[in-house]
Amino acid sequence: MPEPIEDFYAVIPAGGIGSRLWPLSRADAPKFLHDLTGSGQTLLRDTWDRLAPLSGPDRIAVVTGRAHRAAVERELPELADLNVILESEPRDSAAAIGLAAAILSRREPEVIIGSFAADHVIRGTRTFEFAVQQAVAVAREGYICTIGIPPTEPSVGFGYIKKGGELPVDGAPEAASVERFVEKPDLETAREYYGDRSYMWNAGMFISRADVLLGEIAENQPELYAGLMELAEVWDDRDARGPVVDRVWPTLTKIAIDYAVAEPAAEKGRLAVIPGHFDWDDVGDFASLAKLNSGGRKENLAILGANARVLADASSGIVVSQTARVISVIGVKDIVIVDTADALLVTTSEHAQRVKGVVDALKLTGRGDVL
Amino acid sequence: MPEPIEDFYAVIPAGGIGSRLWPLSRADAPKFLHDLTGSGQTLLRDTWDRLAPLSGPDRIAVVTGRAHRAAVERELPELADLNVILESEPRDSAAAIGLAAAILSRREPEVIIGSFAADHVIRGTRTFEFAVQQAVAVAREGYICTIGIPPTEPSVGFGYIKKGGELPVDGAPEAASVERFVEKPDLETAREYYGDRSYMWNAGMFISRADVLLGEIAENQPELYAGLMELAEVWDDRDARGPVVDRVWPTLTKIAIDYAVAEPAAEKGRLAVIPGHFDWDDVGDFASLAKLNSGGRKENLAILGANARVLADASSGIVVSQTARVISVIGVKDIVIVDTADALLVTTSEHAQRVKGVVDALKLTGRGDVL
Numbered sequence: 001m002p003e004p005i006e007d008f009y010a011v012i013p014a015g016g017i018g019s020r021l022w023p024l025s026r027a028d029a030p031k032f033l034h035d036l037t038g039s040g041q042t043l044l045r046d047t048w049d050r051l052a053p054l055s056g057p058d059r060i061a062v063v064t065g066r067a068h069r070a071a072v073e074r075e076l077p078e079l080a081d082l083n084v085i086l087e088s089e090p091r092d093s094a095a096a097i098g099l100a101a102a103i104l105s106r107r108e109p110e111v112i113i114g115s116f117a118a119d120h121v122i123r124g125t126r127t128f129e130f131a132v133q134q135a136v137a138v139a140r141e142g143y144i145c146t147i148g149i150p151p152t153e154p155s156v157g158f159g160y161i162k163k164g165g166e167l168p169v170d171g172a173p174e175a176a177s178v179e180r181f182v183e184k185p186d187l188e189t190a191r192e193y194y195g196d197r198s199y200m201w202n203a204g205m206f207i208s209r210a211d212v213l214l215g216e217i218a219e220n221q222p223e224l225y226a227g228l229m230e231l232a233e234v235w236d237d238r239d240a241r242g243p244v245v246d247r248v249w250p251t252l253t254k255i256a257i258d259y260a261v262a263e264p265a266a267e268k269g270r271l272a273v274i275p276g277h278f279d280w281d282d283v284g285d286f287a288s289l290a291k292l293n294s295g296g297r298k299e300n301l302a303i304l305g306a307n308a309r310v311l312a313d314a315s316s317g318i319v320v321s322q323t324a325r326v327i328s329v330i331g332v333k334d335i336v337i338v339d340t341a342d343a344l345l346v347t348t349s350e351h352a353q354r355v356k357g358v359v360d361a362l363k364l365t366g367r368g369d370v371l
Numbered sequence: 372m373p374e375p376i377e378d379f380y381a382v383i384p385a386g387g388i389g390s391r392l393w394p395l396s397r398a399d400a401p402k403f404l405h406d407l408t409g410s411g412q413t414l415l416r417d418t419w420d421r422l423a424p425l426s427g428p429d430r431i432a433v434v435t436g437r438a439h440r441a442a443v444e445r446e447l448p449e450l451a452d453l454n455v456i457l458e459s460e461p462r463d464s465a466a467a468i469g470l471a472a473a474i475l476s477r478r479e480p481e482v483i484i485g486s487f488a489a490d491h492v493i494r495g496t497r498t499f500e501f502a503v504q505q506a507v508a509v510a511r512e513g514y515i516c517t518i519g520i521p522p523t524e525p526s527v528g529f530g531y532i533k534k535g536g537e538l539p540v541d542g543a544p545e546a547a548s549v550e551r552f553v554e555k556p557d558l559e560t561a562r563e564y565y566g567d568r569s570y571m572w573n574a575g576m577f578i579s580r581a582d583v584l585l586g587e588i589a590e591n592q593p594e595l596y597a598g599l600m601e602l603a604e605v606w607d608d609r610d611a612r613g614p615v616v617d618r619v620w621p622t623l624t625k626i627a628i629d630y631a632v633a634e635p636a637a638e639k640g641r642l643a644v645i646p647g648h649f650d651w652d653d654v655g656d657f658a659s660l661a662k663l664n665s666g667g668r669k670e671n672l673a674i675l676g677a678n679a680r681v682l683a684d685a686s687s688g689i690v691v692s693q694t695a696r697v698i699s700v701i702g703v704k705d706i707v708i709v710d711t712a713d714a715l716l717v718t719t720s721e722h723a724q725r726v727k728g729v730v731d732a733l734k735l736t737g738r739g740d741v742l
Contacts, residue, residue: 023699081694311727311732326714326741328394331722332706339715343697344461344708346717349700354684358699361682 002129004056008136009111011100014064014118015090019127019359020285023343024320026371032118036283043119045075054132063096073350091252091260094260098217105210112139114207126277131276135207137171141251144208144265148200154190157284159202161273181263203280220264224253256356285352286336290318343370373500375427376507380475380482384467385435385489390730391656394714395691397742403489404442407654414490416446425503434467462623465631469588473603476581483510485578495649502647506578508542513642515636516581519571520651525561528655530573532644549642552634574651591635595624657707658723661689714741
């Protein structure tokens with residue numbers, strides 16, 4: 001175990017539902033509250049356990065919605081009240097991470113924050129820690145530092161980070177500047193990037209001084225910045241906070257941190273990257289989930305669910321069982337079966353991305369009770 | 372509506388569970404107790420409604436297991452006590468139909484019985500009635516008469532009846548003798564039969580004088596015959612029946628009526644056939660069920676279940692819903708999804724025949740609670 005990094009504070013935005021994993025993920029049971037790897041604990045808990053050695057357990061803030069507060073606190077009994085940042089309603093990632101930065105910066109002006117999604121899967125503790133340690137060193141130099149994932153396939157599901165020249169930073173032998181941020185590419189482009197090796201996946205990990213991050217928001221999204229400052233000013237004053245939150249929160253600009261911070265910072269040469277040589281998966285859909293749980297063998301049928309009773313014959317793909325029902329699967333390939341108390345999904349890996357469309361259709365057709 | 376046929380008695384063996392339709396059909400909810408066509412009533416009730424105009428409602432006997440007595444009587448409130456023939460345990464069709472023949476023959480020596488499965492689907496009332504009327508006329512001449520179904524495809528799922536020469540019988544213009552009975556053929560042979568047109572599907576319908584049927588059993592299965600006679604002798608004597616049933620029932624030879632009666636009768640020129648020009652389906656597996664409910668269009672997704680909540684996209688096959696769950700189906704072709712309270716089946720039309728194997732596997736692995 002490493003010593004905690006003195007000036008480092010971890011931030012976990014725990015907001016997204018993960019609609020493409022419906023009916024497993026849903027409003028009252030978002031993706032980060034599930035065990036998607038059979039580890040026996042939730043992704044949120046995994047994230048906490050990964051960060052606590054780096055920051056210390058008293059220096060992890062969780063940004064989450066009111067609806068999930070109880071569940072989050074159940075998962076993380078060590079989480080101090082001070083470290084729970086409640087969102088009145090979701091306003092996207094720049095608001096969530098920016099608010100954490102603003103609050104922590106008032107408390108501790110020199111603090112370096114690192115934000116890490118609550119619902120990604122990472123394997124390789126030591127490599128992860130080494131990457132974060134390097135990123136913190138780079139952040140101390142005033143950069144906004146990302147951790148990019150060297151691609152293991154030409155994925156069209158992620159944004160890419162194009163690495164620029166090396167950055168000479170003590171304690172960060174792998175540091176490089178970022179030339180630019182790229183949106184999810186088409187397959188041909190993804191293949192190019194994959195061959196090039198100077199492109200890395202954007203895994204949504206940002207490490208920087210809180211004040212540097214806020215400066216970037218101030219430059220690019222001045223209205224959002226003003227709102228965040230107003231909120232931060234009263235945040236630690238219980239009596240004053242309520243009315244300000246009620247007034248300001250609904251006005252916060254809804255924008256992803258990639259657009260509000262990372263892209264413009266890259267253009268101005270203020271973005272750096274450290275390669276993350278650990279296994280990383282955002283478990284974006286059931287195809288990813290199947291892959292993650294099939295031991296890498298495409299002909300396997302992965303089974304997820306502590307009490308799963310599955311009888312399979314000549315089948316591959318994944319069965320997610322949240323009920324005690326016997327599930328019999330015969331002669332279906334690359335199948336995705338998700339069995340929950342009130343909803344059942346049957347599709348294939350190939351169509352896994354279309355699950356989000358179902359969620360939209362259920363809303364539109366008045367069947368939102370199962371979302 | 373025709374006048375009931377005076378000397379005719381209908382017999383409905385309601386025994387088989389229909390394992391290939393698991394988890395829809397099961398020990399406590401056999402196939403004949405399901406609505407498989409969306410008609411709003413069970414196959415057993417459909418069978419009754421089809422036969423009652425031909426025999427009169429007081430002249431239909433149902434042979435069923437003790438476990439299903441209550442359900443059968445709920446479905447058929449008109450069914451008189453006298454017409455319930457309870458099996459202590461299943462001993463196959465020769466015993467079931469033979470016992471009905473023996474009991475009815477004692478009550479009414481000249482009676483003509485017609486046995487019709489409780490769980491087949493027939494469409495075309497007038498054609499069905501015409502076939503039965505002809506078959507009864509043939510039976511009066513001392514033949515055992517079947518109703519054969521002219522094939523609409525080269526099926527390997529049924530046995531075949533090879534038609535011989537015409538039989539000159541008054542009131543039965545389509546009567547023919549049967550040259551032989553054939554087991555389920557391979558595909559090549561089925562194609563030959565299909566082209567030949569003198570082969571018909573064996574739909575398990577037998578119409579004959581009760582004493583003629585019993586004579587055939589006596590010749591071919593003398594031990595079974597002796598047991599049936601012993602049972603019939605005491606059947607209508609409530610006090611005497613019990614001990615005889617307990618002693619004799621377990622000794623009855625287990626054999627299908629096809630082997631005990633139809634095949635040997637055909638060899639001896641005692642079997643006749645009337646073509647049934649109605650739509651007939653034994654709904655042998657989920658592939659048949661899908662076809663039956665898809666309006667004949669292979670690209671359709673058939674949905675069965677009064678309270679089904681199915682959201683489908685680019686899918687075909689069948690969804691059978693017995694729960695109130697939302698079922699979402701995306702991009703799966705020829706799929707079979709059967710959703711019940713305690714068991715879920717996912718397979719394809721192609722593998723529908725393998726469902727029986729699952730039932731066997733569940734028994735072997737101690738999960739018989741869902742059978």
